[in-house]
Amino acid sequence: MKKLLIAVVSIVVAGSPGLMKGSAQEGVKASKAARKAGTETEFLVAGMSCDSCALSASKVLKKIPGVRQAKVDFDLKEAVIKSRREISESEVREALATLGFEARFPGDVVPQPLSEEEKTGLDIKTASHGEAIEISQHLAPGKITVFDYYADWCGPCHLFTPKLERLLLKYKNLALRQVDISDWESDAAKQATEEFDLPGLPYVRIYGPKGKFLGVVEGNQIEKVEEIIRSPGR
Secondary structure (H helix, E strand, C coil): CHHHHHHHHHHHHHHHHHHHHHHHHHHHHHHHHHHHHCEEEEEEEECCCCHHHHHHHHHHHHCCCCEEEEEEECCCCEEEEEECCCCCHHHHHHHHHCCCCEEECCCCCCCCCCCHHHHCCCCEEEEEECCCCCHHHHCCCCCEEEEEEECCCCHHHHHHHHHHHHHHHHCCCEEEEEEECCCCCCHHHHHHHHHHCCCCCCEEEEECCCCCEEEEEECCCHHHHHHHHHCCCC
């Protein structure tokens, strides 16, 4: 009986390394397969106005850690990213925000421009249609004045301006002055480039109730605008 038991144990022990090695190899293969398959995320991209915009969007999405492939279709305004791990919506939004674009996922609420009725009573004025301006002449005494530099052909501007307008519903001591640069050859564009080193659009300059310069916000970053508006000592 003892000899039989020893023989059985010997067979199991002798076979274990091979079995363990085979299991390990199967596990490694499965792990590699899982990593190769990864995850796929689909969403819409808003704010693009040209084919090169889609290319730029693809490039910034590829820079998100873990992303293997990223493709943005300009015509369909659709994007697909394939990654080794699950990519969060916030990571996608932050990456596209650097270009002024926005990611749209199911359930997102999109801010709409104010209607003429909603604008009634709000301090919103057009300061320029391509002409150079004197900032001091357009400040609203006793209010925080936001100068919104934009152009009709600027995709991100169409996303950003409605957000700025809606801030006036939230902050009653706010005034909005809209500066349409029209094109890069206009006097308004040349002035902003020379005096403010205008990097691109959207571009915002913010002044306090007494005319003190408070700060600049570049790109589609409404959160930074609010940070400046709420900052102490303004």
